[in-house]
Amino acid sequence: MESAIPPYLTVERTRSSRKSDTFQPPYPSFSARFDPSMQQVVMAYFGVQHASQDPPPVAEAALTRLAGTAGGAHRERARYVDEAGYHTTLEIRYWTNPAEFASWLADNDFWTTGPASPEAGFFLEAAQPTVHRFETLFSNDRVEGIAVAADKLSGEIQEHGYWGGARDRIPLSQTDTLAPFGAVSVHTSGDLVTVVPNGNLCLIRSGQEWSETDGDERRMYLEEVEPVLRAGMDFLRDDGLPIGCYANRYVRVLAEDGSQTDKSFGLSWWRGLEDLETWSESHPTHVAIFRVAMKYLSTMGPAARLRLYHEVTVAEQSQTRFEYLGCHARTGLLRTLR
Amino acid sequence: MESAIPPYLTVERTRSSRKSDTFQPPYPSFSARFDPSMQQVVMAYFGVQHASQDPPPVAEAALTRLAGTAGGAHRERARYVDEAGYHTTLEIRYWTNPAEFASWLADNDFWTTGPASPEAGFFLEAAQPTVHRFETLFSNDRVEGIAVAADKLSGEIQEHGYWGGARDRIPLSQTDTLAPFGAVSVHTSGDLVTVVPNGNLCLIRSGQEWSETDGDERRMYLEEVEPVLRAGMDFLRDDGLPIGCYANRYVRVLAEDGSQTDKSFGLSWWRGLEDLETWSESHPTHVAIFRVAMKYLSTMGPAARLRLYHEVTVAEQSQTRFEYLGCHARTGLLRTLR
Numbered sequence: 001m002e003s004a005i006p007p008y009l010t011v012e013r014t015r016s017s018r019k020s021d022t023f024q025p026p027y028p029s030f031s032a033r034f035d036p037s038m039q040q041v042v043m044a045y046f047g048v049q050h051a052s053q054d055p056p057p058v059a060e061a062a063l064t065r066l067a068g069t070a071g072g073a074h075r076e077r078a079r080y081v082d083e084a085g086y087h088t089t090l091e092i093r094y095w096t097n098p099a100e101f102a103s104w105l106a107d108n109d110f111w112t113t114g115p116a117s118p119e120a121g122f123f124l125e126a127a128q129p130t131v132h133r134f135e136t137l138f139s140n141d142r143v144e145g146i147a148v149a150a151d152k153l154s155g156e157i158q159e160h161g162y163w164g165g166a167r168d169r170i171p172l173s174q175t176d177t178l179a180p181f182g183a184v185s186v187h188t189s190g191d192l193v194t195v196v197p198n199g200n201l202c203l204i205r206s207g208q209e210w211s212e213t214d215g216d217e218r219r220m221y222l223e224e225v226e227p228v229l230r231a232g233m234d235f236l237r238d239d240g241l242p243i244g245c246y247a248n249r250y251v252r253v254l255a256e257d258g259s260q261t262d263k264s265f266g267l268s269w270w271r272g273l274e275d276l277e278t279w280s281e282s283h284p285t286h287v288a289i290f291r292v293a294m295k296y297l298s299t300m301g302p303a304a305r306l307r308l309y310h311e312v313t314v315a316e317q318s319q320t321r322f323e324y325l326g327c328h329a330r331t332g333l334l335r336t337l338r
Numbered sequence: 339m340e341s342a343i344p345p346y347l348t349v350e351r352t353r354s355s356r357k358s359d360t361f362q363p364p365y366p367s368f369s370a371r372f373d374p375s376m377q378q379v380v381m382a383y384f385g386v387q388h389a390s391q392d393p394p395p396v397a398e399a400a401l402t403r404l405a406g407t408a409g410g411a412h413r414e415r416a417r418y419v420d421e422a423g424y425h426t427t428l429e430i431r432y433w434t435n436p437a438e439f440a441s442w443l444a445d446n447d448f449w450t451t452g453p454a455s456p457e458a459g460f461f462l463e464a465a466q467p468t469v470h471r472f473e474t475l476f477s478n479d480r481v482e483g484i485a486v487a488a489d490k491l492s493g494e495i496q497e498h499g500y501w502g503g504a505r506d507r508i509p510l511s512q513t514d515t516l517a518p519f520g521a522v523s524v525h526t527s528g529d530l531v532t533v534v535p536n537g538n539l540c541l542i543r544s545g546q547e548w549s550e551t552d553g554d555e556r557r558m559y560l561e562e563v564e565p566v567l568r569a570g571m572d573f574l575r576d577d578g579l580p581i582g583c584y585a586n587r588y589v590r591v592l593a594e595d596g597s598q599t600d601k602s603f604g605l606s607w608w609r610g611l612e613d614l615e616t617w618s619e620s621h622p623t624h625v626a627i628f629r630v631a632m633k634y635l636s637t638m639g640p641a642a643r644l645r646l647y648h649e650v651t652v653a654e655q656s657q658t659r660f661e662y663l664g665c666h667a668r669t670g671l672l673r674t675l676r
């Protein structure tokens with residue numbers, strides 16, 4: 001058993017972790033391990049939204065152009081229908097060096113530079129946390145998200161399987177409350193709306209893959225677990241703002257050919273980590289998810305083939321980027337401005 | 339909003355509490371407030387067990403003698419059927435001064451001084467925590483347990499409504515992990531078996547009163563909540579040992595005339611607070627209790643007339659007393675010795 005925080009990021013704690021050194025997690029989990037020379041990553045979400053089911057030509061053209069543009073350590077596509085009923089395609093890209101992202105973006109700034117189209121809205125949402133400011137968690141050895149850019153996975157880690165584990169896995173929590181501060185502000189320049197969030201904004205990508213499930217396990221995931229997960233995701237999407245959830249998307253990952261894979265994830269922005277913690281540990285919608293997931297996992301035991309992971313980031317204000325071009329008023333962080 | 343830890347017990351933290359200063363609990367709760375001159379309390383459980391449903395003469399005589407013996411700041415009786423099917427009557431007494439308890443016990447030592455009877459087993463289990471080592475929590479203004487000896491209740495407190503709140507309310511947690519240490523040992527002298535537990539043993543009394551519920555609320559408590567609570571209590575009673583629950587009794591409080599009241603509580607001894615926390619926050623039996631309780635409370639809203647409370651103690655070894663006379667081998671802490 002090892003700490004989720006690797007030795008080179010371990011400092012003398014001024015804030016205690018929640019569990020004792022003898023705490024035994026109820027099941028194994030792992031964290032991504034990066035090369036110690038890697039200091040900061042980029043998690044960038046390029047979105048295009050449209051009321052029509054199929055992308056209009058302006059959206060299709062932009063997606064094609066983006067697809068043809070190399071850059072980043074990992075990329076993938078996903079789709080969802082948002083709070084206003086808009087069909088949205090996301091291209092997600094990860095970089096392991098913010099300078100490379102900045103350089104790439106300087107050469108490929110077409111996504112949100114407009115002009116705005118009445119047919120489709122474009123947005124770029126990005127977090128660029130240093131390694132002190134994010135953590136990853138995997139139930140198995142198949143990596144997803146930023147961890148694809150990692151060297152490897154850790155051995156079994158200790159700080160998981162309890163409420164507050166995500167905080168304890170974020171290196172900066174050793175000495176910092178990670179409390180949000182300041183307000184969200186907005187800047188408009190022509191058609192482009194830029195949002196500057198509060199400090200210590202929180203991002204979670206929390207995913208599941210059921211590709212290798214079959215029979216009873218597949219049926220149990222699809223019929224018992226997934227509807228409860230979806231209800232929680234819908235709650236956050238539609239009613240999350242009063243509890244600090246700025247935006248939530250429950251997305252389906254796409255294959256190369258655009259077809260749906262057996263992978264999905266929830267992607268949500270929160271005012272701060274504590275708001276996310278509070279929903280997770282006590283809101284009826286998440287208690288229901290937790291309960292059905294526990295039932296599933298205890299029924300399946302070690303034979304369970306459902307794969308789970310997440311990545312949680314608490315970003316500095318200057319480590320975020322929110323740009324909206326021709327998007328409806330409830331898109332992403334725009335919702336916080338009403 | 340005030341802290342659960344009163345100013346005279348507040349010290350500079352070397353261990354952080356879990357929530358921020360701006361955390362808003364989801365509903366109001368209160369803690370007992372004692373006179374600052376009160377330094378240590380006694381929570382004493384006098385139990386008598388028998389296989390027969392009605393107390394045999396030796397049990398009846400001892401209960402009558404105990405009833406006729408004044409002493410303590412508060413007393414009450416309760417009954418339950420234990421893990422071996424033994425009917426057990428508890429007399430619970432609280433003192434606000436350990437010297438008074440010691441003096442009383444010197445004059446009234448008949449409970450466990452024997453000789454042992456084949457008809458009934460007697461036990462005394464007691465915790466004598468200083469005020470740094472226990473906390474109380476009430477959903478309303480009707481006090482129970484040690485709080486009957488308190489001056490008053492606090493205003494609305496901040497440290498509740500999240501996992502880890504009990505720890506944050508115990509004053510000693512400001513500077514101490516409250517981790518259990520050492521082993522349980524046993525000493526036999528004639529018929530009397532004395533158990534010395536590990537350090538930082540944990541005691542919880544967690545109760546509910548449904549006296550003032552009626553109609554749908556009463557039906558919902560009795561038909562939807564109580565069976566789930568009972569299942570959790572049964573689990574701890576029968577299968578709790580591997581997860582650190584040394585003993586659990588789910589008891590019904592008795593009226594003066596010996597009839598059942600609409601009050602019950604769970605009374606359990608744990609190896610340490612972290613074991614109790616882990617069961618509470620993640621074991622399927624408690625997640626089910628939490629879920630059904632939340633559903634009940636959210637259905638009823640502020641009109642709910644179910645009353646909830648608990649008291650949690652983390653005791654020093656020298657602040658405990660466990661004596662068993664003629665009890666079966668699974669009684670109380672005897673179970674830990676097998």
